[in-house]
Structure formats: C-alpha cells, structure tokens
Amino acid sequence: MFIIVILLGLLIGSFLNVCIYRLPQNQSIIFPPSHCSTCGTHLKPWDLIPAISYLLLKGRCRYCKVTFSPRYLLVEIVTAILFAWCFQIYGLSFLFIKAIVFTAFLLIITFIDYDHQLILDKVLLWFSGAGIVINLGTHSLDFWDMLLASFLGGGLLLLIALVSRGGMGDGDIKFAAALGMWLSWKCLLLALLLSFVCGGICGLLLVLFKLKSRKDFIPFGPFIALSAFVIMLYGSEVIIWYIEKLY
Numbered sequence: 001m002f003i004i005v006i007l008l009g010l011l012i013g014s015f016l017n018v019c020i021y022r023l024p025q026n027q028s029i030i031f032p033p034s035h036c037s038t039c040g041t042h043l044k045p046w047d048l049i050p051a052i053s054y055l056l057l058k059g060r061c062r063y064c065k066v067t068f069s070p071r072y073l074l075v076e077i078v079t080a081i082l083f084a085w086c087f088q089i090y091g092l093s094f095l096f097i098k099a100i101v102f103t104a105f106l107l108i109i110t111f112i113d114y115d116h117q118l119i120l121d122k123v124l125l126w127f128s129g130a131g132i133v134i135n136l137g138t139h140s141l142d143f144w145d146m147l148l149a150s151f152l153g154g155g156l157l158l159l160i161a162l163v164s165r166g167g168m169g170d171g172d173i174k175f176a177a178a179l180g181m182w183l184s185w186k187c188l189l190l191a192l193l194l195s196f197v198c199g200g201i202c203g204l205l206l207v208l209f210k211l212k213s214r215k216d217f218i219p220f221g222p223f224i225a226l227s228a229f230v231i232m233l234y235g236s237e238v239i240i241w242y243i244e245k246l247y
C-alpha cells in the first residue's frame, strides 16, 4: 500500500509541475499535452513516467537532448514524501484524501511563490473553494469557525503588512485568509506563528551566510505553506497539550 501512495505522489507531483509551470503564464493545465519547451516535441507516455523517465534519460529531452531542470524531479519526490507522511498518520481514510488535496495546493503555492514572488488569485480561489466543499461538506469545520479563522488569519497579516510597511505581500494576506477554509482558527494562528519563527530563522541564516542581503526580498508564502502542512498534521495535538498544561 505504501508503494501505491508513493507512486500516487510521484504522479500527482508531475501534474503539480505542469500547474507550477503553466498557471503563472496563464496557460491551460490540460491542453496542450506535455511537450518539450525547447524542441516542441509532444512527450510520449513513456517519456512522462514520473521520476523514472527523468532518471533514465538523465534529465534530458529524448529528442533534442536539452537538459530539464532537476526541479521537476524535486517536486515529484517532495510530493511523494509528503503524501507518504500523510499516509503514515492517517492511513487509508477520508482524512488522508483531504490531507493530500491540501498538500497539493500548498506545493503549487510554494513553488510559484518561490519562482515568481507571487501567489495567484486563481489558485487561492480554487484552494478556498476546495476547502469549503471538503470541510463544510463533511462537517469537519463549522462555517462560522471558518469565517473567523479567515478573518483572524488575514487580519493578522494585514496588520503586520501595515506596521512593517511592505514586509508582507498582498498574496500572503490572501493566502492566510484562504487557509481559514482549511484550518480551525486556533490551528491557523499557530501555523502563522510557526511561519514567523521559520521565516525569521531562515532569513537570519541567509543573511548570516551572506546568501542574501538584508534588503533582498524573501518570499514568505513557502514558510506559511510549510507551517500549515505541519500544523494540519500535528496542530490539534499541540493545542490539546497546551490546554492540558494550562489547566
């Protein structure tokens, strides 16, 4: 079963690559089918086996030999690892399906933000829509809780954006609001807190090792996404632990 989850992760990962590459260019993610962006040859099914084709062809196009970015392989492998992680926790259950849908959106948002310093509205709309359908449809979250989470999450980042004068992008604010459709307000605030810690430490290290200067822009979306993933898996445990400790 674990192998099937890994394969599913690689397969979805390869679709996420298409989304990450095409959505910012306003291209359809369905048509045209995958092709080499250099020679234009339509890739055959055997060129598109996730990870395996890449490794067999040593990351090159079979037809014109141009090198494909190892990023494609990275996204596929990361997706597979995260799916396996979700499976480890939820087993074969509805929660697993919900977790991988959530994870897939987080990956799209992360890599587009990393590439373009941009979180696309259309991705956030689909992300929110999926959250409403899944969480409201299965009574996982209460409508008012979702609204409150959205308001608190978006509001907190808006406040930070106003205070820091541009330290936080519009996209980050909308992303936090959209996360309210997926996480309870407690989990969402916890996730944002974690993202500040991760982002802060990472920013500090990058400046310390002179990989970035203090003026460089570091996209914050990936930190929110990473934190949201961790809190989706462990958030309720942390909250229960905290409440027990409190009383």
Ligand SMILES: [Zn+2]
Binding pocket: 036, 037, 038, 039, 040, 041, 061, 062, 063, 064, 065, 066
């Ligand atoms: Zn080619």
